[in-house]
Amino acid sequence: MTKIIQISDPHIVPFGKLAYGRVDTAAALANCVESINRTLPQLGTVDMAFVAGDLTDFGTPEEYELFQTIMEPLHIPYRAIPGNHDDVEKMRLAFSEHDWMPKSGPINWTAEFDDLVLIGLDTKVTGKAHGHLSTVSLDYLENQLAKFVSTPVIVATHHPPIITGIEKMDIQNLRESERLKTMLSHHPGEVRLVCGHMHRGIVAPFGSIICHISPGVSHAVSMDQRDGAPNCLTMEPGAFLMHENRNGIFTHTIPVGEFDGPYLFYPNKD
Numbered sequence: 001m002t003k004i005i006q007i008s009d010p011h012i013v014p015f016g017k018l019a020y021g022r023v024d025t026a027a028a029l030a031n032c033v034e035s036i037n038r039t040l041p042q043l044g045t046v047d048m049a050f051v052a053g054d055l056t057d058f059g060t061p062e063e064y065e066l067f068q069t070i071m072e073p074l075h076i077p078y079r080a081i082p083g084n085h086d087d088v089e090k091m092r093l094a095f096s097e098h099d100w101m102p103k104s105g106p107i108n109w110t111a112e113f114d115d116l117v118l119i120g121l122d123t124k125v126t127g128k129a130h131g132h133l134s135t136v137s138l139d140y141l142e143n144q145l146a147k148f149v150s151t152p153v154i155v156a157t158h159h160p161p162i163i164t165g166i167e168k169m170d171i172q173n174l175r176e177s178e179r180l181k182t183m184l185s186h187h188p189g190e191v192r193l194v195c196g197h198m199h200r201g202i203v204a205p206f207g208s209i210i211c212h213i214s215p216g217v218s219h220a221v222s223m224d225q226r227d228g229a230p231n232c233l234t235m236e237p238g239a240f241l242m243h244e245n246r247n248g249i250f251t252h253t254i255p256v257g258e259f260d261g262p263y264l265f266y267p268n269k270d
Helices: 026-041 061-071 088-092 135-147 178-186
Strands: 003-007 047-054 077-081 109-112 117-120 155-158 191-195 204-208 209-213 239-245 247-253
Touching: 003 117, 026 047, 026 239, 047 117, 061 088, 077 109, 077 117, 117 135, 135 178, 191 239, 191 247, 204 247
Parallel strands: 003 047, 047 077, 117 155, 155 191, 191 209
Antiparallel strands: 003 239, 109 117, 204 209, 239 247
16 A cells, blocks of 8 residues: 655745744754654555655755755655745756656656556746646646556646635646646546645645645645735644555645654553
8 A cells, every 4th residue: 555745845944044034944844854754653654755845945055955954864765846936957956866856847757656656747937936837747747647547646736726715825826727627637547636835734626636735844824815815824733644545545634743642542441
C-alpha cells in the first residue's frame, strides 16, 4: 500500500529573518520534519514526501540552501514542485543533482509505484502570483495519464483551479484550467488533484473529481470571505497530508507539533 506525505508552503526566508516580519518559517518547517519523523512508526512504510510549492519566499539560492538543510533530517525521500514564490531556474539549480529534476523546461515529474502514481506539475508564471499550466505541461500530463489507466493517480499543482471565497487568494488561482478539468474528468481511472497555495485545508469538486488543498506548515491565510477583505495571515497550527491507496485514494490531515497522549480510552478494560 503506497503512502505519500504532502508538505505545502514552507516559505523559507533568509537565515534569522521572519516571513512578513512575523512568522518563523524555518522553525515551522523544522517542526514539521520532526513531526513527520515522529509519526512514521505509527504510519507504517511511507514511500515518499513532496512539497507542493512555495519552498521559499523570494526564490533565492540562500533560501533554497536553508530549505534543504532543514529538510535533510527527513527520514523519507522527497521531491518538490514550484509555487509562485519560487524561482524555477534557481530551484532547478538547487536540486540539479536529483534525478527527478528536469534539465530544462517546466518542473514536471512522475513518481510511479505499484498501486499509485504521483504526477507533479509546474504552475509558476514568472513575475505573477497566479498560476498557469503551459501547453508543454498539459501535454506532459496527457501523455502520463494515458500510461496509467488502471492505476490511481494523484496530480499535484501548487495553485488550485477553484474559487474558495477567499477573494485575495482566488485572484491568484490556477487560470485557464478548462483543459485540465476535461482531462482529469474524462480519465477512465481514479484521479485526485492536490494543491497548496491557500494555506488552508479545503476539499472541493473540480469537474467530476475531488480537489484537495493542503494547509500550510507554518501560517494560515485568514478565513475571511467578506467582499473586499484584506489579505491577512493567522497563526493557526500547521499540518501536512498523507495520501494512500486503500482500495481508493484516502487523504489524512496530520497536525504539526507534539501533543499529549495517546491514552487508552478504557485503560482498565481487558
